[in-house]
Amino acid sequence: MAHAASGPGxxxxxxxxxxxxxxxxxxxxxxxxxxxxxxxxxxTSVCIGCKACEVACKEWNAVPADGLDLTGMSYDNTGALxxxxxxxxxxxEQPAPAVPDSVLPDPGGPxxxxxxxxxxxxxxxxxxxxxxxxxxxxxxxxxxxxxFGTVVVQDDVCNGCGYCVSACPFGVIGRRESDGGAHKCxxxxxxxxxxxxxxxxxxxxxxxxxxxxxxxxxxxxxxRVTELHEAGVSDARLYGxxxxxxxxxxxxxxxxxxxxxxxxxxxxxxxxxRDLPRIWRHAATAAASLAVAAILSGAWRRP
Amino acid sequence: MTARTRRGxxxxxxxxxxxxxxxxxxxxxxxxxxxxxxAPDVPGYLFFGGLAGASSALAAAAGFAGRPELARAAxxxxxxxxxxxxxxxxxxxxxxxxxxxxxxxxxPTSPMSVGSWLLAxxxxxxxxxxxxxxxxxxxxxxxxxxxxxxxxxxxxxxxTAALLSDTAVPAWHEAHxxxxxxxxxxxxxxxxxxxxxxxxxxxxxxxxxxxxxxxxGELLAKSLLIRRLGPAARxxxxxxxxxLMQAGEVLTASGLAAAALGxxxxxxxxxxxxxxxxxxxxxxxxxxxxxxxxARDPGYTIGPQRDRxxxxxxxxxx
Numbered sequence: 001m002a003h004a005a006s007g008p009g010x011x012x013x014x015x016x017x018x019x020x021x022x023x024x025x026x027x028x029x030x031x032x033x034x035x036x037x038x039x040x041x042x043x044t045s046v047c048i049g050c051k052a053c054e055v056a057c058k059e060w061n062a063v064p065a066d067g068l069d070l071t072g073m074s075y076d077n078t079g080a081l082x083x084x085x086x087x088x089x090x091x092x093e094q095p096a097p098a099v100p101d102s103v104l105p106d107p108g109g110p111x112x113x114x115x116x117x118x119x120x121x122x123x124x125x126x127x128x129x130x131x132x133x134x135x136x137x138x139x140x141x142x143x144x145x146x147x148f149g150t151v152v153v154q155d156d157v158c159n160g161c162g163y164c165v166s167a168c169p170f171g172v173i174g175r176r177e178s179d180g181g182a183h184k185c186x187x188x189x190x191x192x193x194x195x196x197x198x199x200x201x202x203x204x205x206x207x208x209x210x211x212x213x214x215x216x217x218x219x220x221x222x223x224r225v226t227e228l229h230e231a232g233v234s235d236a237r238l239y240g241x242x243x244x245x246x247x248x249x250x251x252x253x254x255x256x257x258x259x260x261x262x263x264x265x266x267x268x269x270x271x272x273x274r275d276l277p278r279i280w281r282h283a284a285t286a287a288a289s290l291a292v293a294a295i296l297s298g299a300w301r302r303p
Numbered sequence: 304m305t306a307r308t309r310r311g312x313x314x315x316x317x318x319x320x321x322x323x324x325x326x327x328x329x330x331x332x333x334x335x336x337x338x339x340x341x342a343p344d345v346p347g348y349l350f351f352g353g354l355a356g357a358s359s360a361l362a363a364a365a366g367f368a369g370r371p372e373l374a375r376a377a378x379x380x381x382x383x384x385x386x387x388x389x390x391x392x393x394x395x396x397x398x399x400x401x402x403x404x405x406x407x408x409x410x411p412t413s414p415m416s417v418g419s420w421l422l423a424x425x426x427x428x429x430x431x432x433x434x435x436x437x438x439x440x441x442x443x444x445x446x447x448x449x450x451x452x453x454x455x456x457x458x459x460x461x462x463t464a465a466l467l468s469d470t471a472v473p474a475w476h477e478a479h480x481x482x483x484x485x486x487x488x489x490x491x492x493x494x495x496x497x498x499x500x501x502x503x504x505x506x507x508x509x510x511x512x513x514x515x516x517x518x519x520g521e522l523l524a525k526s527l528l529i530r531r532l533g534p535a536a537r538x539x540x541x542x543x544x545x546x547l548m549q550a551g552e553v554l555t556a557s558g559l560a561a562a563a564l565g566x567x568x569x570x571x572x573x574x575x576x577x578x579x580x581x582x583x584x585x586x587x588x589x590x591x592x593x594x595x596x597x598a599r600d601p602g603y604t605i606g607p608q609r610d611r612x613x614x615x616x617x618x619x620x621x
Contacts (some may be wrong), residue, residue: 139416159401159402159404159405161395162396167469169471170335175397180396261326267608268611268612269471272468272471275469279414279469282465283464285483286483287483288457290360290461293513293517296512297513300508
């Protein structure tokens with residue numbers, strides 16, 4: 001991701017740094033002694049589109065069904081992340097130059113045949129941003145940062161105002177019709193507490209979804225990109241792995257084989273609260289202007 | 304890499320002219336979630352909040368100018384409008400019974416949290432000011448309440464712009480410089496306009512002046528917004544939002560002219576006031592729908608971000 005051009009820098013992102021020089025979200029949220037930041041590395045080059053992650057997530061988290069719709073656009077009948085979809089496998093069918101099998105890394109790699117068509121598959125999930133807009137704008141404190149550096153909704157506190165839904169630059173979190181509350185991936189907070197792997201990563205048959213301490217995942221991901229580049233897959237790139245990006249780096253990041261927007265991801269997301277100091281300044285100036293206008297309006301006493 | 308998938312916007316929404324014309328997307332699907340906030344509740348909340356806040360400021364101005372009738376009308380309008388605003392806000396919550404959860408924390412990073420506390424302080428003050436003005440009882444408390452409501456009123460009218468801008472919704476976030484001025488202009492237009500409707504013009508000069516200043520400010524802020532945003536301002540200019548904004552602009556200009564030239568004609572003043580109040584509401588609905596439209600169309604999300612990356616790369620490799 002390119003660096004954000006908007007704003008002078010993180011407005012509220014001041015606090016202790018992690019090993020990679022990025023912000024340590026758990027420490028800056030007040031956890032003095034906390035476990036390492038945990039996250040997902042989703043390596044889409046080995047995703048086979050089986051949707052086991054979607055099913056495992058639904059099962060473990062008891063996420064309700066949200067329709068059985070045929071989108072008609074691809075094998076993706078899930079459509080998008082939302083209140084009741086916390087993993088979403090994207091399917092992209094695109095024209096591609098025929099790639100000889102010998103160039104492909106083994107196992108997996110982009111599925112390409114001799115017919116000039118290739119399939120990209122990617123399991124999307126909440127990014128658990130270092131600078132999380134949903135958490136910043138939540139007026140009830142229902143959204144919180146865990147000791148693992150992840151972001152979760154406390155269902156018993158959320159009053160369904162929907163601010164987080166409009167604040168998320170990835171369109172991840174949604175409001176559920178049936179209960180009126182906001183819901184999203186918890187990175188299986190309950191399983192993490194017991195030292196277990198989140199359900200989606202556990203169910204992934206190709207280790208496309210990898211779970212672990214974020215530092216380790218970032219190292220492993222960088223190695224995987226190098227490996228793919230050496231194997232001739234020059235389009236492999238990481239998405240959300242850079243602590244200097246517009247969200248301070250994602251806790252759940254990806255290895256992609258095309259531009260992010262092809263997968264439905266924003267190419268350069270910036271947490272909206274980076275502009276908040278300026279937003280407040282303009283609002284304050286505007287309020288003062290209204291006060292001045294009122295004073296001017298009443299300034300001439302009746303003769 | 305030569306594989307280029309879907310050219311999103313064109314096939315998804317042929318009518319909209321999206322900057323840039325060509326962008327890639329995931330089958331033309333939106334990147335962002337469309338705001339779950341619904342009309343008429345949320346635009347109504349913006350409108351009534353603005354009307355209330357500016358009316359409180361007008362009430363104090365009228366009191367200072369020796370216009371007790373206008374002051375009383377403005378205080379009553381403020382109390383009524385803020386009540387309607389609060390009802391609209393609570394109604395739009397997914398879990399209305401839990402609206403008080405807004406007051407369990409104070410978060411400057413959340414304009415909604417700041418706004419909740421503002422409303423919690425302003426609402427009772429506006430109510431007490433109106434009650435005292437209407438009944439004539441407790442004049443000292445009435446004066447204190449009037450002053451408190453007048454001090455907080457402009458903030459109540461302005462914070463909703465921060466509320467919308469502090470989102471990922473392109474048309475709202477990109478407009479964060481102009482939106483507060485547009486909103487307080489719209490609020491002053493509505494409050495002044497309502498004053499002209501309720502009070503004969505010879506006893507409503509402060510309302511007329513506030514309406515004129517507000518309408519001029521609103522028109523100016525809107526033209527600055529459109530000019531600075533360039534292609535990103537399209538959601539404000541096309542579709543339903545464009546119609547609403549344009550109707551609002553025409554009514555604002557007409558109301559402005561009628562209020563300026565109406566002289567002592569009660570009929571003309573009431574017509575001007577009605578146009579200005581309606582114009583203010585139309586503007587709020589227009590801004591609201593522009594945001595929704597910009598979230599629905601992936602071009603407004605992807606286009607500017609792609610441009611930013613291109614500029615960044617241009618700087619990195621001169």
